[in-house]
Structures are given as structure tokens and as C-alpha cells.
Amino acid sequence: MAEGDDDVPLILTWDDTNSGLLEEDENAAGNYDVVNNVVIPTPGAPDPRAQNSLRQSWEMNYQEAAIYLQEGENNDKFFTHPRNAQALSAYLFAHNHLFYVMELLTAVLLMLLSLSEAPAVPFLRLDVYVHASLELLALATVAFELCMKLRWLGFHTFIRHKRTMVKASVLFIQFIEAIVVLVRQTSHLRVTRALRPIFLVDCRYCGAVRRNLRQIFQSLPPFIDILLLLLFFMVIFAILGFCLFSANTADPYFSTLENSIVSLFVLVTTANFPDVMMPAYSKNRWSCIFFIVYLSIELYFIMNLLLAVVFDTFNGVEKMKFKSLLLHKRSAVEHAFQLLVGRQRPDGVCLKQFDGLMRFYRPRMTARDRFLTFKALNRSGASMLSLQDFYKLYEVIGLKWKARRSGEHWFDDLPRTAFLILKGINLLVKSKAFQYAMYLVVAINGIWILVETNMLNDGVAWTHVVPWSYIIFLTIYGVEVLLKITGLGPLKYFSSGWNLFDFSVTVFAFLGLIALAFDMEPFYFIVVLRPFQLLRLFKIKQRYRNVLDTMFELFPRMASLGLTLIIFYYSFAIVGMEFFADVVYPNCCNTSTVADSYRQINVTIGNRTILDEGYYYLNNFNNILSSFVTLFELTVVNNWYITMEGVTSQTTHWSRLYFMTFYIVTMVVMTIIVAFILDAFVFRMNYSRKNREPLDDPEDEKGIVFETEVSQTEALQTLDLYKHTLGVTNLSSLQDMCVALERSGHSSLVFLGRRSRTKSDLSMKMYEEEIQEWYEEYSRTNLQPDETSHRELDSPEVSAANSIN
């Protein structure tokens, strides 16, 4: 195992490493030069100084390999790889979670500032000098981050990195504007605030958002083509409509060509549908043909075509993205591999090197897990990892290792009586009868709630009494939770998402009961969540389980798409606030066609005076929160033209451009969201069909599982190796393993490494054959792995080509 002890790395990293970073004494530095000129120290005659320098050069290699792996994981292009020791320190500074969090917080702070700037949310208003100072502070932090990046990338690469350059110029503008605001003590028209999300998008943690944006831009060209077709038909029909209906003076929708076009634009969104037809229809019943033909072409054909084209492009882009990521990772693994092999054995990485890499790459991993990961990679059983083994690195890196339990229950070690009782409970909660009894209870509860709510039609009485039915059902659920926790053991219970859901709903219901009992007004909303108990019923049917499981699998991706949408919202909200703040108010738009929706008048009916409100003045851009709600309403599309016409009547008719642009942008994003959901589901279904694998594995069988058997001698040897050769100090995990091995009485112990299955795993299986082709193509078009090891591969051009490929 220790054969790699005094081997020399095949490649030496950061040639000018002796100046800085590691505080080496003169001698070591001198010695290092010798090593660098490939003087292999004679084995068996260890010169302590050479040993020391050798160890240091190995450490350097571990670190660089870890950086390569990280770059592979993050899909960072290799041409941003740090080139020297100074760059390395900047790189290390800019690549840790503290820095990332700072980056994120600054960006979020900048975005949140719009809550307190000029058209501020009332209770968050800040003085100009306060928010401008905060902004300057945040911008200074961003500038500092950029400086670190500059130091790490070097000026040349920095200039060539487009995203960073955009960020720098936006930063510059914002800086100047913030200073202007501070000097003038008042906000001017600051549309550039709409660019603030760029700082957020550039955050390390927002990689998914960046990918979404890229995907959106890649889907744009075909989208725009079809959009043009849509607009083209719109114009043709607008001309037609103008010719046909403009003679009718009772028809405001087609009175001018501009009105025609706007009416038909709104008609594509169906928001004004029967209304736009009615004046013409009341004159001549056959005029409905115009509208039916228009809607059939535009709404039912071209809009679907849009979805089809985007869906198709999306499919292709998704696959290309997977391919490029896969090949990039492969290339990263190759780079790392070449840094880990020694001159004596250039085909393999032994445990010592692997462990060294892992200490840099995953500093939190225990020695035991590093060892087990090595074993998991090392399928051949040889003492070293070949490149082929090493390729699998990314697959095993996230595994959580656990010894396989000898018994199956958590209470196996308890005394006999307790064991029997718990065994009984275990059998009970696992029985079908118990499950269906619970479903029945939930169903009865559901019907009960429905009937009860229906009878409480006065709508007031329900809040202040605790209904007895509530207590009974809650008791049943409480008992169920307790039984399950004792029967399955807390660990197993909480490892299932469904149980977690049950648990939290029950706990919330208890909190609601307490709130009711102690009459705590603000927590009443918890009581209202009772009906969510009913969701448990959906466990019964297979298809729902699939759908909900897929939903959870998709959740991260959906969240990032949601965030992308919010970023678009933010930009539009800023622009909206700058131009339309405070333009609509009750009774504002009496000259427009939508006056009714903004009217607020007192009406006397009989002897009561009531306020007759068209509430649309609430849909305004008066502060960022209102703007978000207004934009959401515009996204839902229905009646959006009322908001548009209201604002337009108070400003110019160019305002319509804002609303129409927003509609088109959300249409793009929404179409992509639909395409994404379609793609994800169809992919899942195809996957399960192709692999003849039922989607309903028992819950604990899910995910990726690796098995590794460790014998007692092996364990002791490893412990020894770690203790004496590697000089690792924290070995408690390894010692625990040895103790466990001894206690179990078996000569070996099986460890299971688990992680949840990702889309990438599914894709790997789906595209199995194609992946082989890609690999072959990759090794054909690129240099051979042997050659990739050499430095020339790191030249920006080749690396970029690799990662784009």
C-alpha cells in the first residue's frame, strides 16, 4: 500500500512556486529546483531535505488536482485555471464558501435596496444618504471581489472573460450613479438599477440560474422565427380587421390601425376575447368568422408551434449540455490523474496520493470515508487506481458511507421484552391494514372538514371554538406518528419524505390546537392548514407517487427557473417603477376604455350606501412589492390589458411597448418552463420504460448504492499506513471502523455508500450508447490522454475547445 511513498510526481506544478505561498527555507527551495529539473532522489537513501521538498511538491500537486476536479464540477473553463502561486492564493481566496456567501449577500443586499429606495415600500423607507451609502458599500465589496478575480485570472484572461467584463462595466456605472445620488441627495431616473440582478447571476451559488439563462438564449433563435410569423399574421389580420370593422363607429377596437394591432395582440393572449368581437358581432353575425379564423391560426396553431419548436430545441440543448458537462468532467479527471501519478508508476494512483487529493478536494471527509471512496473506485482490486477507475470519481464522490447493519431493526440490541413489544409495533405499522386504516381516517377527516366547512356558512363561528372532531383526529394522527417512530426507529422514519410530510403536518396541527386553546390570534392561520392532511391520500395511487416523486426530483431545477423568472421580474419592476410609479389611483382613468375598473364610487342601493370599487388601481408600480404582484398578474395574462390601458391613459401610448415586451419575455420563460416540465416527465417515463425498471422502488432502495467490503487485516493495515506514513492526525473514524470490525466478530464488514439519484445519473443510463460514441469522438479529436498530461493542454485555446466541445 505504501509503495508510492517516495515516488516523484510525473509533473510538477506551479514552476515558480518557490516564491511565496509555502514558507520554504532556502534549502528546500534550492532542493526543489533540483526536483524540478527531474533529479529523482535515489530510493532507499532518504535525504530528509529531499524528502521534505518531495512531500511539498506532492502537496502542491494534490492541491492543483483538487482545483481541476473542482473546475470540472463547476463547469469552469480550464483557461481560468490559476497559473502560478500568486494566482493560486487569489484562487483559493475566491473559492471558498465564506467568499461565496459574501458574494451572494452583497448581490442580495443590492437587490433588496430597491425596497427602500425612492418609490419605497412604506414601512421600509430609508433616507437617501442611508441607502446610497449602503449601496456604495455593497458596490465596493463587489469591486473588491472583482479585484481578487483579476489577481487570480491575470489581466489578459480577465479581459477575455465576457461575463466578468459586463459585470465590471455595470459596476462602474452603478458606482457613478450611487455617488451622484449621494451628492444630489435625491434619486434621479435610475433605470440602470434594472441591471442589478447581474451581480446575483454572477454568484457561484447561482450557477443554475446562469445555466437557465444560457438555455433561454439558446432557445431564442427558433422562438423568434415563430414569433415573427405570429406578428406577421397579426399585422395582416389587423389590416383586414381595420378594413372590415373601422366603418362601425360603435367599435373602439378597430378604429385606427394602431388600435387594430393592439386589439389583435391582446386577442392572441385571449384577454379581451369575446369583448373585442362583440361590437362587430352585434352588427353582423358572420363577422365572428374573422375572429374564429384568427384565433385558430394564432392561438391554436402558431402558439402550439412555438411550444413545439422550443420543446424540440430544448431537448437538443439539454442533451448537448449534458454531453459538454460530461466531457468537461472527464477532461478534469484526466488532468487530476496526471498530477497524481508518480514517475515510477505512471499508470496508477495509490491510496496515499488519493488521500492527499481528497484532503484538499473534500476537507471535511473523514479518513475512513476517503479510504472507502478509494475502495469503491478501485473495482479491479489492484493496489492502484487506473485512469479508467478514476473516471468514475464524480460518481462516488458524494456517497454517504455507512456500515451495513447486521440486524434490520434499531431495537435489536434492546432487552427481550422491549424487543418483542417494538417488534410488534414494527409489524403493525408496516402492515397494509394499518396503512389503509389510516387512509380511511384521513378520508373521513376530509369529508368531515368539507361538511363542517359547508355548514359554517356564516364564516365567523369557526375561529374561537376547538371542535371536538379536530381533537379526535389529531389524537389519531399523533398516535400514528408515535407508533411509526417507535416501530421504525427515528432514523428510518425521518429518512422518508412522506413520513416527514406527515410529521410536519401533524406538528403544525398540534401548534394550531395550542394556538386555538390559548387564543393566540396571529397563529390561527395554522388551523387553516388542516386540509393539507388530505394530501396523504395521494400515496395510495401509483401514478400520484410517481408524479410527486418526480416533482421532488425536479424541485431544485424548478426553483432555479423560478429564480430566473424573479430576476426578469426584478428588472421589469425597476423599469416599471421608474416610469409608472403613482400614475394610477382611484378614478384616474375616466377618459380611457377601462374607466370602470378604476372607478371608486359610493352607490346607494335601497337604504345602504356601499362602496362600489373597481380595484384595478391596486395593480400599480408604486413600490417594488406592488410591482411584483402587478407583474404576476400580467404573467397570468387574464385582463392584463386593463392594467396596460389604465397606465397608458395616464402616460403615453408608448407605455404599451413595456407591457407587450413583458408579455413576450414571460411567454418565452413560461414556454421554456412548460418545455422543461414536459421534457423532464417524458424523459422519466421513457427512462423507466427503457430500463424496465418500475418507478416505484421501495423507498429505501432508491438512489445510487455502492458496496465495499473491508476485511479486518485491511483495516488495520490502512490504519497503520495512515498513522505512520501519511501523518494524518485525525484518525478516530478509522479507529472506530477497526473497533466495529472487531466487535462484529466477522472477518469483514460491508459498507454501503448511498446518494440520491440525480438527473445526470438517469441521463448516463439513457444515453449509454451515445456516451461511448462521445468518448471515442472526444479522444479522437483531442490529444491522447498520455499527451493531455503535459502542460500544452492547459493553453487557453485547447482547454476552451475541450470544454465547449
Add this chain to the structure above:
Amino acid sequence: MAEGDDDVPLILTWDDTNSGLLEEDENAAGNYDVVNNVVIPTPGAPDPRAQNSLRQSWEMNYQEAAIYLQEGENNDKFFTHPRNAQALSAYLFAHNHLFYVMELLTAVLLMLLSLSEAPAVPFLRLDVYVHASLELLALATVAFELCMKLRWLGFHTFIRHKRTMVKASVLFIQFIEAIVVLVRQTSHLRVTRALRPIFLVDCRYCGAVRRNLRQIFQSLPPFIDILLLLLFFMVIFAILGFCLFSANTADPYFSTLENSIVSLFVLVTTANFPDVMMPAYSKNRWSCIFFIVYLSIELYFIMNLLLAVVFDTFNGVEKMKFKSLLLHKRSAVEHAFQLLVGRQRPDGVCLKQFDGLMRFYRPRMTARDRFLTFKALNRSGASMLSLQDFYKLYEVIGLKWKARRSGEHWFDDLPRTAFLILKGINLLVKSKAFQYAMYLVVAINGIWILVETNMLNDGVAWTHVVPWSYIIFLTIYGVEVLLKITGLGPLKYFSSGWNLFDFSVTVFAFLGLIALAFDMEPFYFIVVLRPFQLLRLFKIKQRYRNVLDTMFELFPRMASLGLTLIIFYYSFAIVGMEFFADVVYPNCCNTSTVADSYRQINVTIGNRTILDEGYYYLNNFNNILSSFVTLFELTVVNNWYITMEGVTSQTTHWSRLYFMTFYIVTMVVMTIIVAFILDAFVFRMNYSRKNREPLDDPEDEKGIVFETEVSQTEALQTLDLYKHTLGVTNLSSLQDMCVALERSGHSSLVFLGRRSRTKSDLSMKMYEEEIQEWYEEYSRTNLQPDETSHRELDSPEVSAANSIN
């Protein structure tokens, strides 16, 4: 070629054929019995009576084989195959275009009757006795058709044929009701009229609609599952919403649980969106979260899920349908083949038999085409068709044959001067420059129209003057059409869809000009079609050509989907008319929440009195045409709740069920239409990617092309064979071929058979590998081809299994 002359068919068809159909004399009948007991007449000693009976038994076989092929083509199950001569005559009676047209006309007449029945379209109203008599007449015709079917199928099969049984019972009910109407001289509540489309669906010509309906029903189970999920969340949120908002008396949307549910149902369709939120939002701004969460779950997640699930099911169903159709056809071909081979050579079909078959199967085909089709099938060059050759029958059957032209232009035979001129024109119209010049003209025309229309904002002046620009552009288009027709030749010109489009637009424009010039008011609408010229611009870009081409390929399928939708509309329209005719009228709904939309009052503004109309009373069910328009509005969904609430306020609140059911039904159909368009486009794109075939073949290269070379000797031999042995009388086509061969001076002539490419051809190529598997599986699970020939395969069970497989 004539070797099969006096061979005996391997199988003899319709054992009891001697009683009826063919008027055979006693002797022939006697002789036939002998043949039936497989007494092979000795070759070389032709007994005229045996010869005669032999020919007749062959004729019978040809006919049965043709019927098998027809059944394969129409996807008729083989258990409905006529079993005896009596059934055969009924079958032949019921399977020709005259009968089909009668079937169709009767069904259409029945459906059209609703135009003139009780709530009739004003100008089409008929007296009760007139339309009731018409109905009885139509129903009697349907009954007659059913009798023919009974005679052909036999009582046993008839009973087991579900569709026919449903039709029969509907017929029975309609009959009784029609008589009741006639006796009472007034229409009663006749909801059963909603079942009339069944007669249409059962028509031979409406096979596509039947398939669509089947596909819709097959997609239903997963659809319903997700729909339940949707409704479930709706109920949960309704309870929540009721608890949260019912305290607000200004909020009519959540005042009772029923209102809550209805409001949230309408909210899923977004039709009441910001309005439903506004009362709660004006009280508490955070209440928007309830609506945002609800819409995100229901509209953006579950509705998309619905599409995904339907799309996935649709994909699967589409493939299974293709497979079952393919195997059914294969089995039909096998049946036919076995009937065509003789005892002496049981492995092949020779020209004589093939020709016999074709005379029954495609009576209109000329002798030359029959011969060429045989040659096209006969790839091996042997004198007979093997079963493998014969399998391709359906691929070649629709080919249109033409001799390959020696020259490429239609004017090659003209005198030199004319040739040169025409050649010049030909080169001109084919040149890129000419094309782009025309695009430029169209673009200028488009801009011109836009500018002109924009300047004519008074909207009256445009009708009575012929603008000079119109004349100029029209002249250019006219010249272009003339040049193209002379340059390409009329045949080639009109064979392109795009040219046809150009031509018709230009002709329409001319007609419009004439209408303008002679001041013919009713034809002004033609002038208005001018902007459609602009569509020609879409030829420029590749993607648009693809989209439009795909659109045309999809058109038949789209039309059948549209017809399916219309059938649903019809049923709903009838029900709507029976229950809601004349319930809404101006100012009808003053007690409801949508009173404004139905109000019609005179308003005085300044010194003008204008009529302020909420036009929604026009969206009624007063006659079938109005109902259709109303239902279309409901399909478009926007503001549909206004119609619903209007009708509900005038009737009971159970009326909402009608509208909600309609929404769900159209949602199903619309989702399937979307899934269909998605599927078709994605399929096309995948196809062109997979086959690396550009979608933009030059126009004349499109479709399926078969080539067949015919030598002079072969042609003469065939002519001889036809003349002497087959006794076919109409040989002009073959003689023409011989003459053409002689005139051309070559020893052989190449004939090209063309047909347009169908989806089935694409599928054949896409599923190439899978098709082989299906065939293997088919021949494994079924009897071997040799055995299939025997009668036992025709037992209903096996045939049904075949065709379902």
C-alpha cells in the same frame, strides 16, 4: 408469363358459392363441386367446362383477395369478413362509394336538421311536420343501411359489434321520438338529439374521426388521474380560501364554500384572475400569496403535468396504433396472397393473378398501371411475386405512373425560335435574381399597404377608389404568373403548392379589381384579402418553409381533429339549446354579479345619447349557430364565467355543471390537439435529424418515387398476354405504351411512379429496427404464414387478436 394459366387456386373461397351470385349452369356447379374436392384438371387437356369453372373460381378468389386488401386498408377486423355468397353481395352493396356517400349525406342531413328544429335559425325555420318527416326519412335510410350490415355480418357478429349495437339503439330511440314529435306536432325536450353525431362518426368517410375519438378515450385514464389531483387541490384551497376570506363581506367570491369552489375553478382557467383576488388584496396585501401559490401549483404545475402525461400517453398510443395497423395490413396481404397462388406454384403470384386481383381491388386502374405496379413489386426480376415482394403491396398501390421525360422542358418539341424564347423565360424565372426581385416587390407592397392603411384612418374612403398602387402591383404579379406558367409549363407550375397559392391570390386580387371597377358591393371582401400576398415572403426562410410544409402534411389530421371538436360542440349545443334557449336577453341578469355585461342602457354624455351595451346577451343558446359561437367563446376560456353566471342567474345553479363539464371536455380535446401538434413536429424534426435528410428537398423531388424499366419486347409480350389470355378488353393504355416505346427509339423506357409521402412512410423509416422485431414477434406469436392461409385463421378470435396485436 402465362405459366399460371390453368393452375388451380390453392384455396377455394365461399364454399357455398354455387347457390346464387354467379349464375352458373347446373353443369358448372357440378364441375365446381369436383374442383372443390380438389380434383386438379389434367393440364394439356383443357376441358372447356372445367376451364370455365376454373376461371370462375379464380374470379371468386380475386374478389375475396381484393376484399381482404380493402379490409387491411380500412383496418376492418377480419371477423367481419363476408362468409358466404349472400354476405358477399351485401358486403359489395355496402362497400362502394355510392353507399358511403348516402351514409354520409343521411348523417349530415340529420345533424343539419337542428338548424330548423324548435329553437331554429330564423331564416331556416321549418314547420314541425316538415322537419319531423325529413328526420323519419333520414332515420329510415339509416335503418336500411343497418339492415344491409346485418345481412352482411350475420346476426351473431352483428350483436357482437359494439359500435353497430350502439348505433342501432340510438336509432331506435330517435325513431320513437321522431314519431312522437310528428304525432304531437310539437318538439318536446329532446336531449337525445345530442346523440345524432353517432351516425356521422359511424360513416366510412369519418374513419379519422373515429380514430381520434378512440385516441382521446385511450388518453383518458391518466388524464383523469391528474384531473383528480387538480380538483383535489382546488377543494383544499377552496376550504382554505373560505376560512381566510369569508369574513370579508365585500368579497363575493368566497362567501360560501360553493362560491369558493366555483371561484377557484374559474381561477384555474385564469378567467377571473385579478378580480377574484382584489377584494382580499385591498384588505390585506399579503393575501396575494394565497392566489400566487394556488396558481403556481394548479396552473403552472398541474396543468403542465396534464399536458406532459397526455403527450406521453399520446406518443405511446400513436406508436401502438401504427404497429397494429402495420401488422393488420401484413396479415391482410398474407390472406390475399394465399388466395392468389395456384396449387402448382404455391410460392408465387404471377401477373395474371395479380392483374385479376387489381381489377377488383382498383377497378379504375388502367392495364398499363396494373402491369407497372406488378413490375414495381417484382424486385427480384423473377416471373412471379414472392410473399416478401407482395408485402410491399400497400406501398406501391397508390403510385401514379408516368414515363420519364426524355427532355426536361415542356417546350422541347417546339420550333427553334419559340424554344429559345421559352428557354430564356425558363432560365429567368428559375434565377435567384428573379425570385428575390419578386420578394422585394412583395415586401414593398406590404409596406405600402401598411402605410396606406395607416393614412386612411377615417376608414371610409378606401372602398370606392381603385388606388393606382394596387393596379401597378397587380400588373407585376400578373406578369410574374404568366412568365412562370410559360417558363415552367402549366403542369409543372401547378404541381407546386406555393405556385398554386401565388396564382390563387393573384386571381383573387384581379377579381377584387374587377369588383372595384364595376362597383359590385358584395365582392369588396376580396379586395380586403390583398395583405395575404405578403405570405409569399415566408418562402425565403428555411424554417418557415419547413413549418408550412409540415402544416400541409398535418392538414388532413388537423381537419379530422377539428371535426371531432365540432362533434363535441354539436352535442353540447343541443343540450345547451334544450335547457338555455332564450334565457338571456338585454338587461336580464340584474341580480347577478355580471349584470354589467348584460346591461343595455341609453347614456347621455354631453349632448349625445349613446347606447351603452354590455353585449353578452348575444352569447346565447337561442339557435345552433349562436350556440356554436358561444361554445367557441367558452373554448377560448377568457370571460367564460360571465356567460356561465348570466345563464346561472336565469336558471338554477346546477347550470354551472354544464359549463364546467364543457370546459373539462374541451380541455381534454385541446390538450390532445396540442399533444398532437407537439408530437407531429418533434417527430418530423427527429426524423430529419435521424436520417440526415434535409427537410428542404427541391419541390419536385418530394414524395415516394419508384422506378421501373420496361423493354420493348416485354411490352409487346404483355400486350399479347393481355389480349389473348386474360381477355381484358380495354387495352388502350398498354397500346399507348408500346407506341411510345417505338416512337422513342430506345429499346426500353423508364416509368416513374410517384405518390406523396405520408406519416406512415416516415414512421416506417423511424421505427425501422422495431418493425423487424414486431414482425418477428408477430410470426412467433401467430401461426406461420403457410398455416395462416388456412381457414382456421379466419375464426373471429384469432383475427381479432391479430389486428389488436
